[in-house]
Amino acid sequence: MFLSRLTRWSTTLLLLLVLALPAFAGHGKNGAEREGILLVAFGTTVPEARAAFDNIEEEVRKAFPDTEIRWAYSAKQVRRTIKENEGTALLSPASALARMGDEGFTHVAVQSLHTIPGAEFHDLIRTVAAFRNMPKGTRTVTLGEALLSSPDDMEKAAKALVSTFPAERKKTDAVVLMGHGTHHPANIYYPGLQYYLSKVEPNAFVGTVEGAPSLEDVVNELKARKARTVWLMPLMAVAGDHARNDMAGPEPESWKSVLEKEGFTVHTILRGTGEFDAITAIWVDHLRDAFSRLNQ
Structure with a gap:
């Protein structure tokens, strides 16, 4: 009788172990995989400037129609x-990644929407x-380079x-692109861009608010x-506060005012680079590239 009970107990234990195998196997593989995209921008407080974010998201959706897209903003x-003016709580990159992890995203491709790989980009790294x-x-998180x-x-x-320069511009008219600039070593990308820009359009110039x-x-x-x-145009993802005030504002120190005082006729274009498909591409x-590295 003892052997009979032992046999039944062994059979029951074996059955339970067999039934538990799929669950143990699932834990060993960390469960189901889920891929996502996190777009990270500096951000803007100007509602009209957010048209750039809408266009960027549209282009990303075309390229990744089956992947969920989230947003984060690096500027505190x-x-x-x-939050104070509109009552909308935006997420930082860390908060957005934490939330995606909690929601089951195992693989996330993060894309920087910064213009140069400066301090904000290195914080994101x-x-x-x-x-x-x-x-x-999250098990795998990759990062796409700045513009x-x-x-x-x-x-x-x-x-x-x-290709984004205004159609009504004459060939002899100059185009000035206003970048933010930085004290970070990555500021070198602005004069670097000037070199390549001069080869395509000699009357196009790059300037910065806070750099060279x-x-x-x-x-x-x-x-x-x-x-x-x-023609003044912003070299920034959005035509936000810098573009509307430092570049095109009525104040005496704005770029428009300074150039007019120097005797130039000045036109301003308030569209961020993110509003143009050629640049967003x-x-x-x-x-x-970042997405392709998720499963390497």
């Missing part, structure tokens, strides 16, 4: 201002690295930028070219 002040192989969260990250990027960007080339540098180039009419290419 932008997030705080929008560290954030992405921290979220790799998270317990019960200008290589000589090839700058050559493509120069051609793409020229400066507005003074640009004015000197315009005078050397004997330009009379200048470069970010999308970087995202394709």
